[in-house]
Amino acid sequence: MKALDRKFCVAPMMQYTDMHDRFLLRLISKKVFLYTEMIATGSLIYGKCFDQLEFNKEEHPVGIQLGGSNVSDLIECSKKCEQFGYDEINLNVGCPSDRVQKGKFGACLMLEPNLVAECLSNMQNSVSIPVSVKCRLGIDDNEDYEFLYNFVSIVKESGIKVFIIHARNGILKGLSPRQNRNIPPLKYDYVYRLKKDFPDLEIIINGGIKNLDDSSNHLNKVDGVMIGRAAYDNPFMLKDIEPRFYKLDSSINSKKEVLNLYLEYVERQIQNGHNLSRMMKHLFGLSRGDKYAKSFRIKILEVIRDNSLKNHKNELEDLLVY
Ligand SMILES: Cc1cc2nc3c(=O)[nH]c(=O)nc-3n(C[C@H](O)[C@H](O)[C@H](O)COP(=O)(O)O)c2cc1C
Structure with missing residues (x-):
């Protein structure tokens, strides 16, 4: 199986890390590992929404995240994702939303490690690309390290090697998904301990990582970091991954260069029927700081309002300082 470098990953984020955002992020770093938003197996199989699988060839390496717990559906979708050319398939065992709970997938599956193991081993046996899992530390009042240890001990019997851990509990009743990303306390030490207890597993830590300094500290203790909101809000910070961690030149020199390449992409994708506003909103963070x-940002809103880039390209470039 092809070895993939997951030292730096951008987190799957619904409505955010779509194919356009991933194209933008790839302009800024060639090394970062990208993930799609979660795609529910039901919407692929029964909704026949296979257009959700579309991605740009420039995005590699890119993993797709599936949500589901029906073994045969997961097998079917995994095969489809491999055919589409994804580099990895990740199973979501961390989303606490009501809708996802009703569908019996996401974070509630942390209470069913045997089912998760069954899903993952069947997925892995049906494809030749790696399968991984993204989970929480625990669910509701299962606060102890032993809960996580037990979950991982059982799930690893599926044969999968890559565990992405959002380092806080998921609270299934009483907290919204947004609150679930902020209120339960971060416990990075649980994830560090996991790496010590399971040195053969690839452990990626996620949650509250703000920048490359934070990342560097985590990388002394685990195999990889996954950054979500901070990378979306300030995508240009990914530019320093190559020089700082790989002794390579940055993929790109300036924000203006990113902007121009991305706007060329936007113009191409408009011809393909993609929505201008969905593509433009990913640029909000480029001017951060x-x-x-x-x-x-106001200029981007104007572009969205006019539904046209015409006359605005140079103005946008002039508003970036470098
Ligand atoms: C808007 C939004 C959408 C998200 N959608 C997903 C998702 O589809 N799948 C998933 O596993 N996590 C999802 N997450 C959670 C992130 O992947 C990540 O675990 C969480 O934001 C913590 O990382 P951060 O503090 O670096 O943002 C989402 C987070 C946000 C902010």
Whole structure:
């Protein structure tokens, strides 16, 4: 099986890490490992929404995240994802939303490690690309390290090697998905301990990682970091991954260069019928920290309002400081 480098990953985020955002992120770092938003097996199989699988060839390496717990559906979708050319398939065992709970997938599956193992081993046996899991530390009041240890001990029997751990509990009743990303406390030490207890597993830590300094500290203790909101809000920070961690030149020199390449992409994708506003919103974070950040964002809103890039391209470029 092809070895993949997951030292730096961008987290799957619904409505955010779509194919356009991933194209943008790939312009900024060649090394970062990308994930799609979660795609429910039901919407692929019964909704026949296979267009959700579309991605740009430039995105590699890119993993797709599936949500589901029906073994035969997961097998069918895994095969389809491999055919589409994804580099990895990840199973979501971390989403706490009501809708997902009703469908019996996401975080509630942490209470069913045997079922998770069965799903993962069947998925892995049906494809030749790696299968991974993304989970929480625990669910509701299962707060002890032993809960996580037991979950991983059982799930690893599926043969999968890659565990992405969002380092906080999921609370199934009483907290919204958004609150579930902020309120339960982060317990990084549980994830570090997991790596010590299971040195053969590839452990990726996720949750609250703000920048590459944070990442560097985590990388002393685990195999990889996964950054979600911070990478979306400030995508240009990924530019320093190559020089700082790989002794390579950055993939790109300036924000203006990113902007121009991305706008060329947007123009191409408009011809293919993609929605301008969905593509433009990913640029909001590019001006993060700049003198004219607010004006840049307002200009993007104008482009969205006019539903046209015409006349705005140079103005956008001028609003970036470098
Ligand atoms: C808007 C949004 C959508 C998300 N959608 C998903 C998803 O589809 N699948 C998933 O596993 N996690 C999802 N997450 C959780 C992130 O992957 C990540 O675990 C979480 O945001 C913590 O990482 P961070 O603090 O670096 O953002 C989402 C998070 C956000 C903010």
